[in-house]
Amino acid sequence: MTSLGKTKRPWLVGPIFVALLIYILTQAGWLSSLNGFFYDTALMFAARVSDQTPTVVFIRVNDPQQLSDKEAIQLLETLMGANARVVAFNFVPTQCSRDFFEYAAQLQVVVFGRLASAVPEDPDRFELAPWPAQATGLNLHWGAVYLAPPEAGVYRKQFTGLNITGTNALTLEAKAALLSMRNVSNFPLPPSFLVNFKIYGQIPNLDIARVIQKDLLPSLVKDKIVLIGMDPTLKSIETPLARNKNAMSLVEFQAYALHTLASHSIIGELKGILLFIVIVGITFATSLTSTHMGGWTILRTTFLLIVSTLLTSLALLAYANYWLPSGSLCLAILIQSTLELAHKNRLAQLAINELRLRTISAIEDRVGVQKNVSPNGWWDRLASFLKENFNLKRFVVLERNGETQKLIPTKFYNFRDDNLAPEYLDLGSQVYKQAIANQSPTLAHKILGPAQEMETDFICPLIYDGKLIGIWIVRLEKIRLVPPRKLEPLLLRLSYEIARTIYTNKAEKQRPKFGVRLTNWLASETNNPVYSELVRATESLAQYYEILEIVYEQISIPTFVFDFWGRLVKINAPAKQLLMQANFPTERFTAFELLTWLLDQNANEARTVLQNVLIEHSSASRSLTLPSQEDRQFLLRVYPLVNPRETHLKYAHANIRGIICELIETTSLATLASLKGIVADRLGVDLRNHLSAIKLAAALLESDSTQPSERTALLETIQQKVDTCVQILRECQKYLSPRVDTSSMKLFPIDALTTLELVCTQLTPKAAESGINFKIDSPQVMVQVLANPVELTTTFDGILRLLIADAAENSEICIQIRDEGTTVTFTFSNSGSGMPEEFLRDILTSPDDPTSEEFRLLRNATIWVRDWGGAIDIKSTVGKGYLISLKLRLFQTISKQA
Structure with missing residues (x-):
C-alpha cells in the first residue's frame, strides 16, 4: 500500500504529456471539427462588433454567354470611369472579341480567373483551362479559380497559390489583391488563410445591367476591387456565418476572400511550436491552480479557465484578427483537470489508507487489537472455544447450494460427511422446520450419529442479512443444573457469527478483480487540507486511547479483559506483575487457560465458571491462592461484558462482548477477621470447658476417697473429653486457617x-x-x-x-x-x-x-x-x-x- 509520505508528484510529466497529446491531435486534424465549432461561434459574435469597411464589390453574372462584346467593353469603361481600383473576372469571357481582351490588357488592372482542376495522377498538382484564341499573345493578368477543401463541410479557408505543372501560380484572389496594392513586395502571402467573414452582409452586390447603362454611383466602386463573376459549379457554399439556405455562391465567397487579402485583415492562426508552448502553459496553469484545491473548487476553477480562454479567443478574433484554437485549449484544460481530480481522489484514498494504518497502529500499540485470521483459522478458533468451554464433541456446517434446497457439508469437527444421512442434506427436511420457523436453535436427536446419555445435539439455522444460508449441527456435553434450552442464546450468537463468516467469504470470492489504476503515477500533497484533517483526527484518536489506557493502568486490582472468544485483549500493570511473580506467561493465553491455572489446574472448575458467565451472564466468584504466593488470598471475580444496545440478535442478553476477570486480594478483609474471631471464641469456650472437666476428673482420680467404680467412670470421661478436644482442635485448623474465607469453602x-x-x-x-x-x-x-x-x-x-x-x-x-x-x-x-x-x-x-x-x-x-x-x-x-x-x-x- 502506497503511503502519502512516500508519494512523489511528477510536476513536469503530467502537463507536458497532456500538452503533447493535444498538440498531436490538433496537428493531425482530429480536433478540426471541435476547433471549427468554437471558431464559427466566436466569429458570429466578432461580426457584431466589427467596424471594417468593405474594399470589394461584386457583380453577379448569371450567363456569361449573354454578355456581348460591346457590353463587356462598356462595363469596363463604366467601372474605370468610376475609378475602380481593380476589376476581376472569375471567368474568361470566351464570347468576347480580341478587342475586349486588348482593351483589358491596356488597362493593366483587369484580372481574369482561369478554372483550375486537379491532375488525376497527382492530386497536389493542378491544370488550367486554356486561353481562348482571341486572348492569346496578350499581356493579360490572370489567377487560378479553385476552392480550398472544406472542414466538415464548412469552407473557412482559401489558397493564395496552386502548383500548376510544377510552377506556383497565384489564385484569382491573391492576384487581384496584389494588383490593388501596386507594391506587391511588402505583402508576403501565406499558402492559405482564414477568410475574414466579420463584414458578412456588408459587401455591395451591383446589378450588371445598371452598371452597363452607367446607372452607377461612382462612390460605390471608387478605389475598390470590383469582382465580376459567376458560379461555374452551381452549388451553395456553407461558411461559418452562412449555412443551409443562406449558403453563399462562389462569387460571394471569392469577394470575402478578396476583401481579406486586400484589406490586410487575414486572421492569424496559432500554429507550430508556438501552439505547443501555449498548450503547455495552459496545462501548467490548470495544474498549479488546482494544487491546493478540493474537488468542487477544481471544477469551478476549470469552468473559469475555460470561460477565460473562450473570452480571450473572442477578443483576439474581434480586435486583433487572431484566432486561438479554443477547442484544443479547452480540451487540454478538461483533461488536465480530470487528471487533477483523479489525483485528488488518489490523495483521498491514500489519506484514508494512512488514517486506517495509523488508527490501527495506535489501537494495536495501546489497546491490543487482535490480528485478522484466515478463514480456516476462524473455524479452528470456533472449535477451540466450544471445546474449552462446553466439551464440544462434534459439529458439521451445511451450506445452502445457491437458492436451491440442497445442503452441502463444508466444515466438520470430529465428523465425516458420509456419516450424515441423505435426508439431512435437504433444507426441506422435517427436522429443520422448527428451527427455521423459529429462527433459533432447537434440540435434535442423534443427527450426528449415536450419542451418549450426557450429550445433546442442536440444530442451528444460519441466517445473515435476512437470508437463510445454511444449517449448523453441533453436539455438546450436557451441563449439570443447566437445561439444554439455556444454551439457545449462546448458540444463536455463534450461529450469527458463523453465518456472517460464510457470507463474507463468499462475497469476497465473488468480488470482481480490477486492473491497476491509471492514476498510480500521480503523487501526493502532504499539505492537502483533507490529509491534515485526517492526521489530526488520527492523533485525537490516539490521545483518546492513551487516556483510556492511563485510566485502565491506574486500576489497582489485577484485571484481565478477554473478548467473546476468550482471547486476551488487555491486561493491566498489576495483573502483569502478579503473573510475572508467579512465573505465568503475560500474553497470548485464553480465559480458559488462565482460569485453569488459577484454579489449581482444575479444568472442569474453569469450564464451569465460563459456562456460568457465558450462559447465565452472571458473575462467578472463587477464592484462591497463587501457586507461588500461598500466603496471599485472592477472590477471583469473572463476569461478562454485555452490550444491551445491539439489536440484531433475537435475545437481548445474547449480546455478550467479552469477559472480565478480576483478582481481589482478601487476605486482610475485616469481615473474614470478624468471622474467624467469632469462631475462635466459640471453639475456645468449648475447649476451656472440656479441659476444665479433664482437670477435675484428674483431681478426683488422685483422691484416695474415690471408689474403684468411680475411677472407671472418670477414666471414660477423661478419654471422651480428650477425643472432644482433639476434634475441637481439628475444627480450629479447619475454620481458622489463614487461607479460609467465606467463599473458599462450601460450609x-x-x-x-x-x-x-x-x-x-x-x-x-x-x-x-x-x-x-x-x-x-x-x-x-x-x-x-x-x-x-x-x-x-x-x-x-x-x-x-x-x-x-x-x-x-x-x-x-x-x-x-x-x-x-x-x-x-x-x-x-x-x-x-x-x-x-x-x-x-x-x-x-x-x-x-x-x-x-x-x-x-x-x-x-x-x-x-x-x-x-x-x-x-x-x-x-x-x-x-x-x-x-x-x-x-x-x-x-x-x-x-x-
Whole structure:
C-alpha cells in the first residue's frame, strides 16, 4: 500500500504529456471539427462588433454567354470611369472579341480567373483551362479559380497559390489583391488563410445591367476591387456565418476572400511550436491552480479557465484578427483537470489508507487489537472455544447450494460427511422446520450419529442479512443444573457469527478483480487540507486511547479483559506483575487457560465458571491462592461484558462482548477477621470447658476417697473429653486457617440471622410497594449455621421473593426461627394465592428451566441445602399461600455432643 509520505508528484510529466497529446491531435486534424465549432461561434459574435469597411464589390453574372462584346467593353469603361481600383473576372469571357481582351490588357488592372482542376495522377498538382484564341499573345493578368477543401463541410479557408505543372501560380484572389496594392513586395502571402467573414452582409452586390447603362454611383466602386463573376459549379457554399439556405455562391465567397487579402485583415492562426508552448502553459496553469484545491473548487476553477480562454479567443478574433484554437485549449484544460481530480481522489484514498494504518497502529500499540485470521483459522478458533468451554464433541456446517434446497457439508469437527444421512442434506427436511420457523436453535436427536446419555445435539439455522444460508449441527456435553434450552442464546450468537463468516467469504470470492489504476503515477500533497484533517483526527484518536489506557493502568486490582472468544485483549500493570511473580506467561493465553491455572489446574472448575458467565451472564466468584504466593488470598471475580444496545440478535442478553476477570486480594478483609474471631471464641469456650472437666476428673482420680467404680467412670470421661478436644482442635485448623474465607469453602460457620436480616432489608422496598411487612420471631442469640454464605443469601432471597410475589396486599410474611439442639429451622409463611401441590411439584422436579426466576432459585436452593446436610420443604395451598421450612445444621454440634 502506497503511503502519502512516500508519494512523489511528477510536476513536469503530467502537463507536458497532456500538452503533447493535444498538440498531436490538433496537428493531425482530429480536433478540426471541435476547433471549427468554437471558431464559427466566436466569429458570429466578432461580426457584431466589427467596424471594417468593405474594399470589394461584386457583380453577379448569371450567363456569361449573354454578355456581348460591346457590353463587356462598356462595363469596363463604366467601372474605370468610376475609378475602380481593380476589376476581376472569375471567368474568361470566351464570347468576347480580341478587342475586349486588348482593351483589358491596356488597362493593366483587369484580372481574369482561369478554372483550375486537379491532375488525376497527382492530386497536389493542378491544370488550367486554356486561353481562348482571341486572348492569346496578350499581356493579360490572370489567377487560378479553385476552392480550398472544406472542414466538415464548412469552407473557412482559401489558397493564395496552386502548383500548376510544377510552377506556383497565384489564385484569382491573391492576384487581384496584389494588383490593388501596386507594391506587391511588402505583402508576403501565406499558402492559405482564414477568410475574414466579420463584414458578412456588408459587401455591395451591383446589378450588371445598371452598371452597363452607367446607372452607377461612382462612390460605390471608387478605389475598390470590383469582382465580376459567376458560379461555374452551381452549388451553395456553407461558411461559418452562412449555412443551409443562406449558403453563399462562389462569387460571394471569392469577394470575402478578396476583401481579406486586400484589406490586410487575414486572421492569424496559432500554429507550430508556438501552439505547443501555449498548450503547455495552459496545462501548467490548470495544474498549479488546482494544487491546493478540493474537488468542487477544481471544477469551478476549470469552468473559469475555460470561460477565460473562450473570452480571450473572442477578443483576439474581434480586435486583433487572431484566432486561438479554443477547442484544443479547452480540451487540454478538461483533461488536465480530470487528471487533477483523479489525483485528488488518489490523495483521498491514500489519506484514508494512512488514517486506517495509523488508527490501527495506535489501537494495536495501546489497546491490543487482535490480528485478522484466515478463514480456516476462524473455524479452528470456533472449535477451540466450544471445546474449552462446553466439551464440544462434534459439529458439521451445511451450506445452502445457491437458492436451491440442497445442503452441502463444508466444515466438520470430529465428523465425516458420509456419516450424515441423505435426508439431512435437504433444507426441506422435517427436522429443520422448527428451527427455521423459529429462527433459533432447537434440540435434535442423534443427527450426528449415536450419542451418549450426557450429550445433546442442536440444530442451528444460519441466517445473515435476512437470508437463510445454511444449517449448523453441533453436539455438546450436557451441563449439570443447566437445561439444554439455556444454551439457545449462546448458540444463536455463534450461529450469527458463523453465518456472517460464510457470507463474507463468499462475497469476497465473488468480488470482481480490477486492473491497476491509471492514476498510480500521480503523487501526493502532504499539505492537502483533507490529509491534515485526517492526521489530526488520527492523533485525537490516539490521545483518546492513551487516556483510556492511563485510566485502565491506574486500576489497582489485577484485571484481565478477554473478548467473546476468550482471547486476551488487555491486561493491566498489576495483573502483569502478579503473573510475572508467579512465573505465568503475560500474553497470548485464553480465559480458559488462565482460569485453569488459577484454579489449581482444575479444568472442569474453569469450564464451569465460563459456562456460568457465558450462559447465565452472571458473575462467578472463587477464592484462591497463587501457586507461588500461598500466603496471599485472592477472590477471583469473572463476569461478562454485555452490550444491551445491539439489536440484531433475537435475545437481548445474547449480546455478550467479552469477559472480565478480576483478582481481589482478601487476605486482610475485616469481615473474614470478624468471622474467624467469632469462631475462635466459640471453639475456645468449648475447649476451656472440656479441659476444665479433664482437670477435675484428674483431681478426683488422685483422691484416695474415690471408689474403684468411680475411677472407671472418670477414666471414660477423661478419654471422651480428650477425643472432644482433639476434634475441637481439628475444627480450629479447619475454620481458622489463614487461607479460609467465606467463599473458599462450601460450609462455613455463618450467622444466619444476620444474613436473613440483611436480605429482608434489601427486599423491604419491593415488599412495601404492596403494603407487605416482614415479621421475624427469632431467639435473642447468635444463630450460627454451617452453610455457604453466598448460596445461603441467594436461598433466603429466592424464598422471600416468591412469598412477596404471591402474598396478598397489606399482609405479613411471618418468619419463625427455632433452635432444635443440633439444627435450626426457619419457617416462612404468607397469606396469598398459592398453587396446587401437583403444579408446585412439577415445577421443582421438571428438567425444563422454570420460567419464573423465583422458582429457579428455589430449585437450586434445594440442591444447595441438601449438600449442606440440611433440608427444605415447600408446601402450598390454593387460597392460603406458601409454607416453606428450611432446616440447617448448627455449628454448636460439638459442644452439645460433649
